[in-house]
Amino acid sequence: MxxxxxxxxxxxxxxxxxxxxxxxxxxxxxxxxxxxxxxxxITQPRASKHLRVLREVGLVRVRESGQQRVYTLDARGLRPIHAWTGGFEQFWNESFDKLDAYVRKLERQEQNDDHR
Amino acid sequence: MxxxxxxxxxxxxxxxxxxxxxxxxxxxxxxxxxxxxxxxxITQPRASKHLRVLREVGLVRVRESGQQRVYTLDARGLRPIHAWTGGFEQFWNESFDKLDAYVRKLERQEQNDDHR
DNA sequence: ATAACATATGCCGATATGGGAATATGTCAA
DNA sequence: TTGACATATTCCCATATCGGCATATGTTAT
Structure with a gap:
């Protein structure tokens, strides 16, 4: 795969x-x-291809208007992503503390290396 | 590319x-x-590979603990994604109305097709 | 019909994947 | 040193890109 x-x-x-x-x-x-x-x-074919992908996952819709195809945003598919990342909100705040702890731990390790 | x-x-x-x-x-x-x-x-190599990717984009950090490598979440990298998708929040609410309008338009088109 | 315009699609090339299996690398314990 | 254990890396395969270019498809105007 x-x-x-x-x-x-x-x-x-x-x-x-x-x-x-x-x-x-x-x-x-x-x-x-x-x-x-x-x-x-970007080239027209490229635009068409990207729009096709977006259409296939439902992020845009097409409307035919004469010889044109008008693409409209349908943002609902972004909601799950927003929700999923939102589940980490508490962590990206917390991360600074954790990073501090991590750095301190690293420094300690390096000290030990020096004394070897 | x-x-x-x-x-x-x-x-x-x-x-x-x-x-x-x-x-x-x-x-x-x-x-x-x-x-x-x-x-x-999943297999261990698979886990290692995925963790490597996550490490390279900064979403996790590694700490060595004896012969183990302990991986820690660093969610800060998810924040931009949350922010980007959040920029569409107004649209995924609005979308229902737009979808209605779209469906109605489609139905009209189909009627026209029938009359052809 | 025919030409002009708007889009979509097919084919090519270069590349990056994700998975499995085998193996290298590194660490700890006896 | 040797062996057990934990992880990382490499090689191979099948596949899915993305981009450019040429071309098919569909629509409108003359």
Whole structure:
């Protein structure tokens, strides 16, 4: 088995920086592919492919408008990620203390090394 | 260029389900590799590799304790992800309305198709 | 029909994966 | 020193990228 498919879930989908940029861009308003491509300075095929991934995990929706496909943000899929990371909130505050303890422990170890 | 390296940042690191499980596990308390492996029912090399990735993006730290390497959670790297997803909070609430509008629009289109 | 425009898709190349198995490296105890 | 134990690393395989380019598909206007 290789790496999990990028289309498997939102966690994988947003691992790609370009796709994060697309989502951020769509916060402003819905946009057709070409506009996305131009805004992010990527080729049209690239934009289409990223948008496809985002569509497949449900982070965007498409609406056909004449010959254009207008993509709209559907951020609900980000909620689980926000929730999951939120579960660590207490820890990233606490971490400073733990880091201090860790550093002190390291220093002690190094002292022991010196005395060997 | 291929996919972004999994070790490049926390976004990539947590795209892997096993690694998310490891981080969750370490919320309880620090643990040596073997314990992680046993708890998640993965092989020791696999645990080591995942822990390495997590270490390289700074989500865990290692402390040597005799012949064991004890891994500790350092959740600070998750904060940017929480913040980034949090920037979409207003949208995932709003989305229901937008989805309604979208569905209605779709239905209209289908009606048009029928009349063609 | 035909041309112009907007998107999507297929194919290629280079690369990075995650998993398993075997093995190297390092530490401690007798 | 030797052996047991804990971890890390390497090699191999199958797969899934992401990017560029060419091209298929679909829509609108003439």
């Amino acid at each position: 290789a790496r999990a498919a990028t289309t498997s879930d939102a966690f994988n989908a947003i691992a790609e920086p370009q796709r994060r940029r697309i989502l951020t861009l769509l916060k402003g308003r819905e946009r057709p592919v070409n506009e996305v491509a131009r805004a992010l300075r | 291929a996919r972004a390296a999994t070790t490049s940042d926390a976004f990539n690191a947590i795209a892997e389900p096993q690694r998310r499980r490891i981080l969750t596990l370490l919320k309880g308390r620090e643990r040596p590799v073997n314990e992680v492996a046993r708890a998640l029912r």
